[in-house]
Amino acid sequence: MKKYDPNEYLLENLLPRILAIKPVTDESDIFECLGGDPELTSQASCRIQFGNQIESFGNKVISDVTTNLLEESNYVIIGGKKRQVDHLFITKGGVICYLESKCNLNFDSEKVIMSNEKVKILAEKFGNIVPYYFVPVRRQPRRKHVVKYKKEGIEVVGMEWLSNQIDLPFEVDHYFTFLKDVCGPIMEEKGMILKDLRK
DSSP, X not given: OOOOOHHHHHHHHTHHHHHTOOOOBOOOHHHHHTTSOTTOBXXXXXXHHHHHHHHHHHHHHHHHHSOBTTSSOSEEEETTEEEEOSEEEEOTTSOXXXXXXXXXXXXXXXXXXXXXXXXXXXXXXXXXXXXXXXXXXXXSOOHHHHHHHHTTTOEEEOHHHHHHHSOOSSXXXXXXXXXXXXXXXXXXXXXXXXXXXXX
């Protein structure tokens, strides 16, 4: 396997994705009527775009270190419906692994049903493999999410788990330090609120 310099790898492959994020404003009449700024940066926009870029980065990592089964396309047709697949690869142990990337597992009740159905259908399509929610912004997932989704037959995993499945081109500690020290300030400059301003 090719050797990577962890810092260079993150600077070359993660940083440009974070810099490319262009949040939108809320254009909120509610903010305006309460005496606030109607053109505040949309926090939802920041989170969604950040999540999309982390997912894209994850596929780059997978392609660089193992067999990424999504090189051609990350869409499959099931029952006439086009479905997006987040991550599908072969682990160090030679096992096909499908991950649905989620930076937030606090879904509303309707979305949780649809999302759970999607991951189960895709896992079945790929050979009745275990469906996973992968949380790329956590070393280990929150215990409450592990318990909640286990009842639905879905495993929830974080970066520590992924590091045991493939040879990451960086240490997990380095990845989280980079997110906090490099990406955090950039996202704040883009308008993402990372601290409780009431304190």
